[in-house]
Amino acid sequence: MNRKVLVIALALMLVTSMMWANGSGEQSESKEDNVIVVGLAWNEKMQSLVQAWEDYMKMYSKEYGEENGVTFKWVVNVSDSDPIQQASNIDDLIALNVDVIVARPHDAAAIGASIRAAHNAGIKFVTFDRSSDGVKPDAHVGADSFNQAVSTAEYFAELLTENGVDGKVIELMGDLRDINAVQRSDGWHSVEDKTDAWETIIQVPTEWNPEKFRSGTANALEAYPEANAMFIASDFAFSAVQSALEAADRYYPVGHPKHVWIATQDVNPQGFDAMKEGYIDVATTYDAYFHAVELVEVVGRLYKGEDLGGEAFLVAGRVATPENVDKLDYMWTKEYAE
């Protein structure tokens, strides 16, 4: 028993002496001129998309740095989809006294506490991809879901008109609790209201669940055999849609009389080949590269002392078709496909 007390006492002495020896500078990162230390707090890193973002950020920050005479230093941590761990990780970044914290919030409400803590320590905060519900960050960078859907829909309208098709559309929606899913649907319908190229005959919510993508497609085709087109909120579950189409004998590339006209979003690895082969007619990219570019520029502006007032910087993406999908630059889905 006494020995244990002794050991604890020794450990405490060690700690305090080191703190004393070490604690002279409360500043943990020695600040050099023109070095931007960015703390990057991922909520998870099990998707290749996250790794793609990170790599593009580092890549573009070199380019940007050379032009603007600054050097970026990235401090990255990951919190395994645990909002508590993410709060701790951001605390650690604050303790490191980084210049700007970039976080992809796991929980839109919980991130507020971290934003407040960073601001209290005088550190700029940018939310990335997902936004904060309550407390406002200095800036937000993400995808422009509304305009992403609009550009797809506008191209789709031209396409149908050119081919003289009267569109009867099955819409597979995302998770309606996800703001991105809602905005994609809104974007789609805003174009539909202005054109008479098609009519959406049924809306199927999928909760982003691949199984519901499959069953939703199958059921809708059953109920509406006249359907000849689809709008799919994201192509990440395209293989599920494909199997439903195959089962209904409707999976044919463009040019075939049984072809179902398909507009979708993102150009994920799961949809990339289908588009190349003409099964998918149009999609607007979810551009990891341009998100990263936008982020680096926002961080650079914040570092220079600009006040962005919590503005949202949204990236809309590029229209991809079977003709051009292979030639688009910076397609993360191509570069990170296995």
Added chain:
Amino acid sequence: MSVPTLRFNEVSKAFPGVKALSNVSFDVCSGEALALIGANGAGKSTLMNILGGNIQPDSGGVLIEGRNVAISSPQDSINNGIGFVHQEIALMLTMTIAENLFINSYQTTSIGLLARNLMEEQCKTVLESLNCHLSPRTQVKHLGSGDQQMVEIARALLMNPRILILDEPTSSLTGKEKSRLFDAVAVLKSKGVAIIYITHFLDEVFPVCDRAVVLRNGEYVGGDTIENLTYTDIVTLMIGESDTDVYYSRDQHSVSESLNLRVKNLSRSGVLKEIQMDLHKGEILGLWGLLGSGRTEFIRSLVGLDPNDTYDVEIREEKRMVPLYKRKASKYFGYITENRREDGMLLPSSILDNMSLANLRSYLSAGPFMNDEKIKVESKKYIKKLDIKISNVDQPAGTLSGGNQQKVIVGKWLQRAPMILLMDEPTRGLDVGAKRDMHQIINDFVQSGSSVLLVTSDIDELMNMSDRIAVIDRGSITGMYPQGVSKEDLMAAASGFAKGDKE
């Protein structure tokens, strides 16, 4: 006669403090069944462990067909053609008979797959040789215990042993299953296998065996062909003359007429059959039975450690007998067992923690908090009284010698002073002085009106201490004897000869 198949030659083995075997010699011949008889602790298991390669003799050796062989591992034992059938059935219940037979010697085809057909065929041959007509594909769990025993024997026979040891093979068998086993033994004999048949049940010896050898305290004390022996001869050889000086001679004391405990019906299927007994105030009731008779199971059931089918027990509360619920058993019973590791002690905990364990509620100071000073004072009193040898009271109980551990447990219960103390082999492993102390303690304990139920394998201790002796055999009480009954009667009763009362 030609060279014996197996000969023990002057085998001796000592364990610290005990001479387990001294100069034991005897033969077993091809085609004969030899009964190896002896009370608990006579040295049978040590001898068989030597044969099985688990322990090495200090001197002497084993000759097989006239050649000296060194058996230094279980594998050596198998290689020398020795097969064992153990008392407990150790089969994988969810596997088939064939799989069980080949559990440690799976046969494979040329490409490394299991040679199922080959194994099943061999399995069938072996079973047929025992007149046992079972499909090799039957799962063992679907077999009765008699058939399971046959599978065990078949497994031993697979190695074509010259010598087969059957260790208490009938302890889990019914009458009909037993006769099948005896038939199987006869078949084996006719094939020239030498059989060592170990048993407590003397009634089995006569129909099955050709000769008997008796061990007592690690010595060979006699043996002859079965025709020249009566069961009385065997019992006399087993018991011998003992030196009663080492036992505490108990004061005569009066046993009250009123009861402390009445067991009306305690049953557990396959283990205990409608056990009934009374325990008087101030009485020491001896419970006599051989290993596997159900005596330990009875005590464990009574105290609530084992499950029961029926638990119909009454206990004295003030002046009346009231039903005792099993959940409340620990309120009335103290339990001392030789099996300290499993049920007796908290080995890693300190001596103080162990000694205060049964009595924690009386050491509370304020609210839920313990009065450690009082625990120390009280426990030290008993440490002194029981002469427990320790270096300090905080030392883990597991570091004490067996005798001292036992005293710590006794000290725990004396602090509590329960109405009934159940003692299962309380003096096993204790030296002479400690035994006497323990007897004195037991005697003092009942003076205050408490009762003791004493289980012991030491027949002299039993006869010295008990006011009455109950005999238990195969899970039921087969006799109740007053003080002064003869050893021979007790031995015979426990070995299945006397049913119910004295001859």
Added chain:
Amino acid sequence: MDRIVFRRVSKSVNWKKLLITNSSVIALAIIFCWIALVTPGFFTTRNIINVLNQSAALGFMVIGITAVFITGGIDLSIPSVMALSGILAAMAMQNGAGIMMAVLISILVGLFLGLINGYAIGFLRMIPFVVTLSIQIIGMGICVWLTSKVSIPISNGTYLNAFSGKIGIIPVSVIYLAFMTFVATVLAKKSIWGRWLYATGININTATVSGIPTRKVLLGAYAWSGLFAGMASLLITSRLASASSTMGQEGVVLNIVSSAVVGGVSFQGGFGTPMGAVLGTLIITLISNSMNMMQISYYMTLIVKGIVIITFVCLDSIRHRN
């Protein structure tokens, strides 16, 4: 004779024993030294307080599971019990409940779910792993159902201050943890419940025949664990200023269990102290904090964490063999 022999033996194993029994403290010291050498900015007051603050909520849950571990069981339901307590309290506050009500709800919900676990395990003799895993899943289901995966913000300033405020530079959560560690230590060492708990964990048969109400002890251990999960939710929801079902994901169990094991609380029952458990929590938090400070890659962090846990489980089984 016995006496002399014993003394000699005890002296010769002393160093090894000292090493093994105090492994968590020694490990803590070593980790500290190592980090101090590698990471210059580590020993700042700010970061030390940061680590303590991060440990607080986890520490509560670890003190909870310690009682269960001592009985030889496991409680996998802690994360969802914690999340559910927090969510219900947050919903109550959304509907105008005050801080006292919120605290009461958190604690009672935790206690109630703990009692369910304890009853199933102690009285119905169900297997702890299965029971607590089921409760985890059920709890998670209720959380998602109640919140539709949308987090509930908490704006009650009194509540936030009471559990995530600071006194001077010391976060109140650290003070709560220190206090509860003290309470748990006193109960473990000095109360009859502590004696019962350890006796049950070391040998339930011996404890039963010695008149210890072992079924109630099991009930109590799981109730204790649930209670502390409820209390942990106070610290967590106030720190995040919100409550959500994502707080209760299964991964949290890994941190709880590894903290306890690193703190010398044995998987196999009978051993461990609340103090040790809290030290284990500090070590686990330190690992992730120091990895962050040293800017080691995420994948490496996972590997290091795994190795540390295996090392301590190994030490635990060595200790058990001795």
